[in-house]
Amino acid sequence: MASSKKFGKGSSSKNQSMVLWLGIALLVLLIDQFTKVLVLGAFQLGDSTPITGFFNLVRVHNHGAAFSFLASAGGWQRWFFTGIGVVAALFMLWMLRSHAGQKLFSLAIALILGGAIGNVVDRLLHGYVVDFLDFYWGAWHFPAFNVADSAISVGAALLILDEILRVRRGR
Numbered sequence: 001m002a003s004s005k006k007f008g009k010g011s012s013s014k015n016q017s018m019v020l021w022l023g024i025a026l027l028v029l030l031i032d033q034f035t036k037v038l039v040l041g042a043f044q045l046g047d048s049t050p051i052t053g054f055f056n057l058v059r060v061h062n063h064g065a066a067f068s069f070l071a072s073a074g075g076w077q078r079w080f081f082t083g084i085g086v087v088a089a090l091f092m093l094w095m096l097r098s099h100a101g102q103k104l105f106s107l108a109i110a111l112i113l114g115g116a117i118g119n120v121v122d123r124l125l126h127g128y129v130v131d132f133l134d135f136y137w138g139a140w141h142f143p144a145f146n147v148a149d150s151a152i153s154v155g156a157a158l159l160i161l162d163e164i165l166r167v168r169r170g171r
Contacts, residue, residue: 017100021110028114032147033121036130048134055135060144061128085120089113104162111155118148 043049043059050056092113099105122129131144 014100017106018096021096021100021106024107024110025114025117028111028147028151029118029121032115032118032151035132035147036118036122039130039132043132054137055133058132058134058144060131060134061126062131062144063128082120082123085116085123089116089120092116102162104158104165108155108158108162111151111158115148115151115155118146118151122148 039057039059043057045059045061048056048058092109095109096106096113099109119129129146129148131146131149133146133150134144135142
């Protein structure tokens with residue numbers, strides 16, 4: 001009887017949730033890598049194609065982290081940020097496994113996981129992250145980014161929303 005409880009409905013539901021969250025992370029990773037392959041094939045480094053009055057497609061290589069942090073550090077940062085990405089991905093897998101039933105939280109983690117792995121793949125394959133989305137206003141340009149960065153940002157916003165909702169439920 002104890003074994004039927006262990007592998008009962010709750011375990012199956014948790015496994016189905018894990019598959020969903022890992023599927024979302026995989027989808028983010030695939031879309032990210034597909035768009036980067038398109039950019040690498042269509043653009044030379046530094047190329048820019050205007051799309052609207054506030055958006056360009058570009059090809060930029062980011063050797064650093066967010067907003068090109070440590071981009072000119074001499075090369076060691078590639079492995080440093082790769083290592084951080086791998087450790088973070090393992091932590092997020094553990095978080096998903098531990099909290100697979102918390103939908104908003106798990107969606108946020110899945111988006112961040114897919115994006116983090118997408119950027120780790122870039123660092124391993126190229127030594128840099130391929131960025132190509134360039135938004136601007138007049139002469140001011142937001143730092144170029146990619147699908148992985150977008151998923152990480154949306155995931156972070158969802159984590160904040162999840163925490164706000166959790167705190168409100170606790171009142």
